Structures are given as C-alpha cells and as structure tokens.
Amino acid sequence: MAKALLALAAIVDLGLAALLIRVSGFIFESGPESTHGGALLAVGYFTAVAACIAAPIVGFVFARHEKSGLGLGLAWMPPVGALAALLIPPPY
Numbered sequence: 001m002a003k004a005l006l007a008l009a010a011i012v013d014l015g016l017a018a019l020l021i022r023v024s025g026f027i028f029e030s031g032p033e034s035t036h037g038g039a040l041l042a043v044g045y046f047t048a049v050a051a052c053i054a055a056p057i058v059g060f061v062f063a064r065h066e067k068s069g070l071g072l073g074l075a076w077m078p079p080v081g082a083l084a085a086l087l088i089p090p091p092y
Contacts (some may be wrong), residue, residue, distance in 0.1 A: 002068035009075035010056035016078055017052035020045070052078045 024042070027037045041049065059075030062068065 002063055002072060005072055006056065006063055006068075006075055009072070009079070011058060012079050013056045013075065015051045016054050016082055017049050020049050020052065048078075 025031075026033060027035050027045065030036065032055060055078050056075045059071035062071030062074065
C-alpha cells in the first residue's frame with residue numbers, strides 16, 4: 001500500500017514540477033503579462049522545482065529502509081504545500 005501511495009505521490013510531484021516549469025515564463029520573461037521576477041524569486045522558484053523532483057526520490061529511499069511513513073510524508077509535502085499556498089489570499 002505504501003509503494004502505491006509513493007508512486008502516486010511521484011506522479012503528482014512530477015506533474016507539479018512540470019506545471020511550475022510551464023508557467024515560469026509568466027514570471028521571469030520580459031513580456032507585458034510577466035511579473036518580471038527578480039533573483040530572489042528565481043532562487044525560491046528553482047528550490048520549489050527541485051523539491052518537487054527530489055521529494056519522491058527521497059520518499060522511495062526511506063521506504064526502502066523500512067521508514068515508509070516518513071517517506072510518504074516527505075513525498076506528499078510539495079503537493080500539500082502547493083495547496084496551502086493557494087489558501088493565502090492575494091494582496092490586492
């Protein structure tokens with residue numbers, strides 16, 4: 001059961017990473033609809049993408065070492081964090 005939930009978490013995490021990469025042009029490029037994000041935002045954005053990619057890998061490593069609960073928690077952290085970020089109201 002834990003392996004199936006880890007596999008599902010890997011699919012969700014990689015989908016979230018693909019979504020972040022896909023919409024990065026609206027944040028960092030120079031078009032009229034861009035937010036013209038700075039260097040600090042770029043570092044945070046890269047960290048989020050790296051966390052989405054690394055979380056399921058670390059989850060499978062922990063599951064292999066008989067710590068599947070910790071692995072599941074780490075693998076599901078990026079999607080839960082993304083959902084929590086959606087709960088923050090916009091500043092306008």
